[in-house]
Amino acid sequence: MTSRVLILGGSGRIGSSVAADLVAYTEADVTIAGRNPTTGERVSQNLGSRVKFLTLNLADQAGLTAAIASTDLVIHCAGPFHYRDARVLKTCTAAGINYVDVSDHPSFTRKAMEYAADAEQAGVTAIVNTGIFPGISNSMVREDVEQLDEAEHIHLSYVVAGSGGAGVTVMRTTFLGLQRPFQAWMDGEWKTVKPYSDRETIEFPAPYGRTGVYWFDMPETFTLPGTFPVKTVITKFGTVPDFYNYLTWTVARWWHPWMLRQTPVIEFLSQVSHLMTDVTDRVSGIGVAIRSEVTGKKEGKPARCCSTLVHETPRSRQATALAASPNCYCLAS
Numbered sequence: 001m002t003s004r005v006l007i008l009g010g011s012g013r014i015g016s017s018v019a020a021d022l023v024a025y026t027e028a029d030v031t032i033a034g035r036n037p038t039t040g041e042r043v044s045q046n047l048g049s050r051v052k053f054l055t056l057n058l059a060d061q062a063g064l065t066a067a068i069a070s071t072d073l074v075i076h077c078a079g080p081f082h083y084r085d086a087r088v089l090k091t092c093t094a095a096g097i098n099y100v101d102v103s104d105h106p107s108f109t110r111k112a113m114e115y116a117a118d119a120e121q122a123g124v125t126a127i128v129n130t131g132i133f134p135g136i137s138n139s140m141v142r143e144d145v146e147q148l149d150e151a152e153h154i155h156l157s158y159v160v161a162g163s164g165g166a167g168v169t170v171m172r173t174t175f176l177g178l179q180r181p182f183q184a185w186m187d188g189e190w191k192t193v194k195p196y197s198d199r200e201t202i203e204f205p206a207p208y209g210r211t212g213v214y215w216f217d218m219p220e221t222f223t224l225p226g227t228f229p230v231k232t233v234i235t236k237f238g239t240v241p242d243f244y245n246y247l248t249w250t251v252a253r254w255w256h257p258w259m260l261r262q263t264p265v266i267e268f269l270s271q272v273s274h275l276m277t278d279v280t281d282r283v284s285g286i287g288v289a290i291r292s293e294v295t296g297k298k299e300g301k302p303a304r305c306c307s308t309l310v311h312e313t314p315r316s317r318q319a320t321a322l323a324a325s326p327n328c329y330c331l332a333s
């Protein structure tokens with residue numbers, strides 16, 4: 001049977017990549033959806049005859065319900081998820097349609113997880129946070145935790161080179177993450193942490209090497225302590241070139257929180273940053289790296305497990321991403 005897949009935000013950078021993979025590796029008929037028909041039609045034509053475009057605004061509940069009713073799987077890529085409620089998941093659950101999203105904002109993850117029991121009762125498979133981080137990052141941590149008899153501390157860090165290969169929405173997600181302090185699990189209790197504070201230098205695999213990372217509010221900041229009985233979970237994020245770290249730190253440190261809560265300010269910062277990465281991507285390259293380090297005990301002795309992943313787009317082939325698979329090693333410490 002040919003499956004029908006609806007990709008909300010399918011005309012965007014992430015959604016269109018998901019559509020391209022579905023065309024390459026499955027026989028599914030794909031519908032990509034978004035508000036702008038000019039962009040949507042252009043993207044669907046580039047993806048081939050198995051991909052159709054549907055003009056759809058998530059705010060149009062009747063249109064959303066109809067689109068979900070005529071598909072077998074919904075893949076929600078229409079961020080920024082900070083601005084989203086869980087209506088897509090709710091509608092999928094009511095219609096009995098399986099659901100996947102690439103959400104990356106803690107507020108959205110919390111809202112979506114409220115529907116876990118409903119989805120289970122309806123027999124719907126609903127998977128949230130399935131991107132690279134969160135997503136692959138969670139699997140890397142789990143792999144490290146499972147190597148140990150007792151996990152105590154999780155340190156998860158990410159670096160993005162240039163635009164990271166994502167669209168302007170990811171810039172929005174970054175600046176939205178600076179809006180307010182958040183809670184992090186440290187030494188067995190929740191503590192308030194300022195975004196983009198407490199710079200640490202982490203050794204990532206080549207080509208990134210030693211890179212500065214800062215506290216960042218991610219879904220993993222609360223989903224990992226909810227999953228593993230550890231004492232501490234640290235989630236830190238940084239950028240290459242380092243210049244962007246200093247700019248982001250300056251905004252987080254010196255701009256009044258009220259300003260950062262204004263949508264036009266977030267939009268201005270996101271658009272300017274995206275234009276800047278259009279230029280600097282040519283020098284810095286485009287890529288993402290993740291490093292998970294879990295410390296604890298194995299056979300009664302202190303031990304440390306570390307996983308790394310690099311997903312890089314070479315400068316000479318910026319349109320083609322290299323496939324990446326995590327590399328994991330464990331050491332007695």
Ligand SMILES: NC(=O)c1ccc[n+]([C@@H]2O[C@H](COP(=O)([O-])OP(=O)(O)OC[C@H]3O[C@@H](n4cnc5c(N)ncnc54)[C@H](OP(=O)(O)O)[C@@H]3O)[C@@H](O)[C@H]2O)c1
Nearest residue numbers: 009011012013014034035036058078079131132133167169
């Ligand atoms: N978990 C992870 O590892 C990870 C990694 C990368 C990105 N992400 C997340 O994935 C999301 C998409 O990123 P991107 O780089 O693909 O962004 P993008 O290129 O800006 O694409 C956003 C897409 O959503 C659509 N959209 C926006 N608002 C909509 C609305 N109200 N109704 C219907 N469609 C709407 C846009 O089309 P129209 O403007 O035409 O409506 C577009 O197709 C972001 O939230 C980002 O943070 C997650």
